[in-house]
Amino acid sequence: MNIDELVLVSVDDHVVEPPDMFERHLAPRHRDKAPRIVQNKRGEDMWQYEGQLRPNVGLNAVAGRPPEEYGYEPTGYDQMRRGCFDVHERIRDMNVNGVLASMCFGSFPSFCGKLWATAKDKDTALIMLRAYNDWHIDEWCAAYPGRFIPLAQVPLWDIGLMADEVRRVAAKGCHAVTLPENVTCVDLPSIHDEAWDPFWKACCDTSTVICIHIGSAGSPAPPSLDAPVETIMAGVPINCFHASVDLVFSRALRRFPDLRIALSEGGIGWIPYFLDRIDYLYERHHAWTHQDFGKERPSDVFRRHFLTCFIDDPTGIKLRDAIGVERISWECDYPHSDSTWPNAPERLMESLAAVSDDDIDAITHRNAMRFFQLDAFSKMGGRDRCTVGALRAQAADVDLTLLRGKGGKAPTGGTPRTVTAGDVMKQLATALDGQTKTKSS
Amino acid sequence: MNIDELVLVSVDDHVVEPPDMFERHLAPRHRDKAPRIVQNKRGEDMWQYEGQLRPNVGLNAVAGRPPEEYGYEPTGYDQMRRGCFDVHERIRDMNVNGVLASMCFGSFPSFCGKLWATAKDKDTALIMLRAYNDWHIDEWCAAYPGRFIPLAQVPLWDIGLMADEVRRVAAKGCHAVTLPENVTCVDLPSIHDEAWDPFWKACCDTSTVICIHIGSAGSPAPPSLDAPVETIMAGVPINCFHASVDLVFSRALRRFPDLRIALSEGGIGWIPYFLDRIDYLYERHHAWTHQDFGKERPSDVFRRHFLTCFIDDPTGIKLRDAIGVERISWECDYPHSDSTWPNAPERLMESLAAVSDDDIDAITHRNAMRFFQLDAFSKMGGRDRCTVGALRAQAADVDLTLLRGKGGKAPTGGTPRTVTAGDVMKQLATALDGQTKTKSS
Numbered sequence: 001m002n003i004d005e006l007v008l009v010s011v012d013d014h015v016v017e018p019p020d021m022f023e024r025h026l027a028p029r030h031r032d033k034a035p036r037i038v039q040n041k042r043g044e045d046m047w048q049y050e051g052q053l054r055p056n057v058g059l060n061a062v063a064g065r066p067p068e069e070y071g072y073e074p075t076g077y078d079q080m081r082r083g084c085f086d087v088h089e090r091i092r093d094m095n096v097n098g099v100l101a102s103m104c105f106g107s108f109p110s111f112c113g114k115l116w117a118t119a120k121d122k123d124t125a126l127i128m129l130r131a132y133n134d135w136h137i138d139e140w141c142a143a144y145p146g147r148f149i150p151l152a153q154v155p156l157w158d159i160g161l162m163a164d165e166v167r168r169v170a171a172k173g174c175h176a177v178t179l180p181e182n183v184t185c186v187d188l189p190s191i192h193d194e195a196w197d198p199f200w201k202a203c204c205d206t207s208t209v210i211c212i213h214i215g216s217a218g219s220p221a222p223p224s225l226d227a228p229v230e231t232i233m234a235g236v237p238i239n240c241f242h243a244s245v246d247l248v249f250s251r252a253l254r255r256f257p258d259l260r261i262a263l264s265e266g267g268i269g270w271i272p273y274f275l276d277r278i279d280y281l282y283e284r285h286h287a288w289t290h291q292d293f294g295k296e297r298p299s300d301v302f303r304r305h306f307l308t309c310f311i312d313d314p315t316g317i318k319l320r321d322a323i324g325v326e327r328i329s330w331e332c333d334y335p336h337s338d339s340t341w342p343n344a345p346e347r348l349m350e351s352l353a354a355v356s357d358d359d360i361d362a363i364t365h366r367n368a369m370r371f372f373q374l375d376a377f378s379k380m381g382g383r384d385r386c387t388v389g390a391l392r393a394q395a396a397d398v399d400l401t402l403l404r405g406k407g408g409k410a411p412t413g414g415t416p417r418t419v420t421a422g423d424v425m426k427q428l429a430t431a432l433d434g435q436t437k438t439k440s441s
Numbered sequence: 442m443n444i445d446e447l448v449l450v451s452v453d454d455h456v457v458e459p460p461d462m463f464e465r466h467l468a469p470r471h472r473d474k475a476p477r478i479v480q481n482k483r484g485e486d487m488w489q490y491e492g493q494l495r496p497n498v499g500l501n502a503v504a505g506r507p508p509e510e511y512g513y514e515p516t517g518y519d520q521m522r523r524g525c526f527d528v529h530e531r532i533r534d535m536n537v538n539g540v541l542a543s544m545c546f547g548s549f550p551s552f553c554g555k556l557w558a559t560a561k562d563k564d565t566a567l568i569m570l571r572a573y574n575d576w577h578i579d580e581w582c583a584a585y586p587g588r589f590i591p592l593a594q595v596p597l598w599d600i601g602l603m604a605d606e607v608r609r610v611a612a613k614g615c616h617a618v619t620l621p622e623n624v625t626c627v628d629l630p631s632i633h634d635e636a637w638d639p640f641w642k643a644c645c646d647t648s649t650v651i652c653i654h655i656g657s658a659g660s661p662a663p664p665s666l667d668a669p670v671e672t673i674m675a676g677v678p679i680n681c682f683h684a685s686v687d688l689v690f691s692r693a694l695r696r697f698p699d700l701r702i703a704l705s706e707g708g709i710g711w712i713p714y715f716l717d718r719i720d721y722l723y724e725r726h727h728a729w730t731h732q733d734f735g736k737e738r739p740s741d742v743f744r745r746h747f748l749t750c751f752i753d754d755p756t757g758i759k760l761r762d763a764i765g766v767e768r769i770s771w772e773c774d775y776p777h778s779d780s781t782w783p784n785a786p787e788r789l790m791e792s793l794a795a796v797s798d799d800d801i802d803a804i805t806h807r808n809a810m811r812f813f814q815l816d817a818f819s820k821m822g823g824r825d826r827c828t829v830g831a832l833r834a835q836a837a838d839v840d841l842t843l844l845r846g847k848g849g850k851a852p853t854g855g856t857p858r859t860v861t862a863g864d865v866m867k868q869l870a871t872a873l874d875g876q877t878k879t880k881s882s
Contacts, residue, residue, distance in 0.1 A: 228687070234715075285511060
């Protein structure tokens, strides 16, 4: 297979929500309570909800910037590619990167919608969350049939309401919802509590996949504030390791054999070690921990329930049989800084050189389409119209000029010191600081 | 190579300190301040120092128990094999398992001696720590030349004193010291602080290896108290992932190219993914984080400075070339519950079936001997006297009868529920509870 023949479905990208997103999905009486874009005194755009600010509207939406200007920015819509928040431009950015379809996690309410769970007025928060999902499903995803995998947020303060929202969005074709890596981060009972059963049941009844995005429950604490920022960036995917142990050894997966979990941005190269480790633990310790998997091993449970994904992961591709070729998918992570956009096909092909065409198809799109019930080929008029080559042919006019000077920190002369974990944490705190003014006032 | 021809050097085992350990290593005027064994009202043995109790004298020293009686015990010397704390019996337990040589981490002061850093009277703590090291080097290890790799604890409250202790123990042949995964856990400056330079320099000057044992900085917090205890056990080795990023991107390794680090009980199967990940991060982000590895990649730095080890790690063995065959060693973890004692050779050989004899020798002993300057062959009278077969031939009379009913919790009828993280944490808290009486009173 050559690069032009690849078909790419990305199970993890991000949407930066546009300022007008709530306008068409709320009754007039609720509109004044909706989150709105405001500017602080430095002219930075931020979402405001219940009087609270959410810094970092772009949340690392740096696609198209030169790498020396990356950072945990941008702080304004005018600092990012329109494809971050404009669906028509997003499709063009997908085309130029040869990506057929995309699942888009949110930005300002957090990847999994934690914002709504921290609201004081939960009745209103539920209305806003539903409007958010309606915008995502009926406006963003529906604009281009076959090009998006819809993903809903759920009200993370009431498991019954969560189950209701699963059923509500499933009825209009959305079969994926997102949870944090650790649900106790939003003061819910742990996943080991039977209180979760109505939610698990709703997911099984509607064939809804639970997507767990890295960093949803918060970033891992760096070893120290003066540690290199790489300590945060390197360690986040491995959070999935801990979340996966918790799930594999839970009663939930054994009580609900149809539950399906997607580990979003978790990487894959660590999984064979992880499977060795949980099987070894089970073998050595089940007699006193009283875990009972019957005739199975913990690794069998993982392989039945989980879908994994990667951006660039040569070790994981080499170990695909140990992971299970049918459990691997690919992601682009547009527009975040780990994304290989707009050269994703070329980068991916480096890892796939020694892989059979059938395995390539499984990994690049077939597994994702099966797991998330995406029928893109028929909607697009056949596979031939879905390949990297076919999509790129429609994107010859997409402007790939680098966004120089649009944000980030230029080196300030002298030898710049290395960026620490504390620098990035301070950057976020600074963004919150200072008086804000409402953009419309 | 067959099993009897293997030569096994274990770079991670544990000693349970015997009650009389301080007697021969303190001047008489200091003896009444030394840690001592006391019993609580349930008759459990504990170390007491500065009036504080250290629960769990055995710290999971369950070797020889049936698996249904494992747990975070035992709580008394009479509940464990004598080989845990008696060096002569230890050698017999090593022989019966075919293990030539062993590095032994401590138990009651924590693996890395955190106890001394929490002492109120630091002058006395330094005297006790030195007595501890003297006992370890001059009594425990010296009893059987060639059979132990000495390992010293350092005073984790004063970097200058730490450097002094490195030089003091090196002068009597100890070329390994232990640090926690994150030194800020003992209120030291982070490893990125230049204050560490005297310690790094002392290690380089004396060819002393820094051993970082998993769990030294504390166990990872479980996802929830009702999470399965497996969430703690599975996740601890992966702590090394975070500690390794911190070190690889530190200035310390670039300023001190002779520094050598051993990741103790970290496992190895995750390392190829880790190396992919840090190289990818560097490639994508160095332009804004200002990290500069010159012509090298972060993975090159890791491979030059680190020694890794594993207990049972089939994926890691398959990936040995991606890790670097010269950077892998083996450990037994006697007497803890993850150990495969007394069948370590048989279990290890399952992973080594497809490995060349030269790679087997590198992994099972040659790398460890080189890294830690262990000259066991000449001390033992040649390799032929160091093999699994030769050692086991001396151990025909070692009693391997299981220690039934010596501790642990027998199921109490009905269907036992699974053991949670909270159960184990409560078990530790309970051990601390209650009045104590001095054994000798």
